[in-house]
Amino acid sequence: MGSVPLEEIDDLRGWLDLVGDLGELKAxxxxxxxxxxxxxxEANYRRTSPPAxxxxxxxxxxxxLRxxxxxxxxxxxxxxxLRLGTDCDDRRLVHELRDGPARWTDGAANHPARTVDSGPVTEHVRTGDGIDLLSFPVPRWHAGDGGRYIGTGCAVFTVDPDTGTPNAGAYRMQVQRDGRSATINIESGKHGAMxxxxxxxxxxxxxxxxxxGHDPLLLVVAGTEVPGGVSELDYAGAVLGRPVDVVRGEDTGLPIPATAEIAVEGWLHPDRKLPEGPFGEWTGYYSGGVEPVLDMEITRVYHRTDPILLGAPPGKPPHDYSYMRSVMKSAMIQAALVRTGVPGVRGVxxxxxxxxxxxxxxxxxxxxAGHARQAAYLxxxxxxAAYMNKFxxxxxxxxxxxxxxxxxxAVCTRAEPERxxxxxxxxxxxxxxxxxxxxxxxxxRAVIDACRPFERLDGFPVVAEASPDLLARMAERWPDVLG
Structure with missing residues (x-):
């Protein structure tokens, strides 16, 4: 049986069928x-265009159990x-995303998540003594990790108690208490922590x-900074062009993607913390030591038959989601910068x-005058862009x-360090x-103005290189040499 068309994919299994048919998946x-x-x-991430x-x-x-x-x-x-097509290369992807984040932000309100009574994720529901996260093949990803991390490609849902708007964040989750619970490490400035x-x-x-475990689209929206006040579920709906179906947790009422592979539900308590970490993080280092982190009281585990855990372990770049984050954040930052009204933005x-x-x-x-630094400071x-950038x-x-x-x-030839x-x-x-x-x-964070001095734009030395048109003509005449 062939895969379903791209526009009809609504879960991880449909996504896997399509990428498998396209030769993008290895078992x-x-x-x-x-x-x-x-x-x-880790070895796979270092390859050029690594397969899933x-x-x-x-x-x-x-x-x-995969x-x-x-x-x-x-x-x-x-x-x-991102439902942009099945043949995107780097250039086309960047081109298609120039107005994508702004379009999806504006369209989120028109695609609110839709509550349904049941879905594949509710095929099996475990409670009480039946809760055991280690019944799934949760990896210990790095040699220095403090335990097994079930939440790397996850989407953790919280809700604003004032507005009822849910938020999804990709926060790391370490299995605790022999599989009966998991700590959730949320940075204090994130919407979920608030x-x-x-x-x-x-x-x-x-x-x-x-x-x-879910359609990787939810990893994308949970792992990047969707604008505040916009539900990541609605944002994902705008990407899809249709609502995301969710079931409501029986204990909390919070959303759970109806087609998810595995999901957990429960409560965080201010005085319920357990030692967590260290963990090999996206900086390329083990973060911190062992610190007390909020431990989730899991009341229910939901899963499909033969569920698939979505892993997205970070580490020294390139890692699992570093390419995705680079592309998505570039597009989101450029869209936000253009919206400030700064003119002349060519790319981010x-x-x-x-x-x-x-x-x-x-x-x-x-x-x-001052245009370059205005753009950089904004x-x-x-x-x-504000979280954790340094340069x-x-x-x-x-x-x-x-x-x-x-x-x-440009830094070496157009920036004077003193100035x-x-x-x-x-x-x-x-x-x-x-x-x-x-x-x-x-x-x-350092702001480096590597633009030509504004007062010298007309007289600055000319770059010694062939024009793009000439290079293109040469590539056409000698394709065996230049490709």
Missing amino acids: VEGAGWDLEIGAIS LLFDAVPGYARG VLTASTGNARRLGIT HVREWFKREGRAPVTASL WSHEVGGGRQLLVVAIDQRY TAQLPA VIAVDGDVDPRSLNDVMW DIEVMRYTWGSRVDPLREGGPAYNS
């Missing part, structure tokens, strides 16, 4: 949950996930649900080497912001920053 059998799945995945990997026959577990990694690890699969704190003040506990890129957060480049056509503090570089429009070679060439590097202090950092030594999670 791996017999890899163990203890480091082997993680090591194979579906692990089965994990020793100690029945065949059919783990997926590298779901959004190349342009083609990310394009499929919801939890408000629930604690009002009710003394906070409701939460988490989907642990959030580099994968910085985990899609720490190194941002904005290319502009300068129109007035970029540094946009809500979509923001402004370059002229003739520089490709996606090319580290071109960007650093063109400024530092912002006490900005929004993170507990996972390897430079953090305790205390509040501040950081600093």
Whole structure:
């Protein structure tokens, strides 16, 4: 049986059928949950355009209990996930996303999540003594991890107690109490953490649900900064062009994607914490030591028959979702910057080497004195960019912001350190920053003006390179040499 058309895919299994038919999926059998799945995945991420990997026959577990990694690890699969087509390459993906985030933000209100009575995720419901997260092949991803992490490609749902608007975040979840619970590590500035704190003040506990296997689209929206006040479920609906179906948790009433593979429901309590970590994080280091983190009181586990755990382990870039984050954050930041009214924005890129957060480049056509630094400073503090970035570089429009070679060439030839590097202090950092030594999670960030000095635009030395038109003609005449 062939795969369903792209526009009809509504769950992870349909997505897998399509990417499998397109040769984008490889099966791996017999890899163990203890480091082997993680090591194979890590080696795969380092390949050019890595395939998705579906692990089965994990020793100690029945065949059919599977783990997926590298779901959004190349342009083609990310394009499929975002329903942009089945043949996206890097350039087409970037082009298609130029107005995507703005369109999806504006369209979210027209695609509210739809509550249904049941769905595939409710095929099996476990309560009480039947709750055991280790009945699924949860990996220990890195050798230095403090335990087995079931939540890496997850979507954790909280709700604003004032508005009822749900939020989805991709927060790491470590299995605790021999599989009976899981800690949820939420950074304090995230929307989910704000919801939890408000629930604690009002009710003394906070409701939460988490989907642990699903259409990778939910990983994309949970793992990037969807604008505040917009439900990630509605945003995903705008991407799909139709509502996302959800069931309501029987205990909390919070949403659970109806076609999810595995989901948990329960409560967080301010005085219920357990040691968590360390964990190999997206910075490429093990974050912190062992710290007390909120432990979820799991009241129900929902899952399909033969469920698939969606793994998205971070690590030293490139890692599972670094490509996806770079592409999505670049598009979101560019859309937000354009919306501020800054003219002349040619492109924005959030580099994968910085985990899609720490190194941002904005290319502009300068129109007035101070234009370059205005664009850089605004970029540094946009809500979509403010968390954990450290370097923001402004370059002229003739520089490709996606090319580290071109960007650093501009820094070396157009930036005078004494004049063109400024530092912002006490900005929004993170507990996972390897430079953090305790205390509040501040950081600093450098703004580098690598644009030609505005007063010298007319007289600045001309770049010594062939024109794009000439290069294109040469490639047409000598394709065997130039490709």
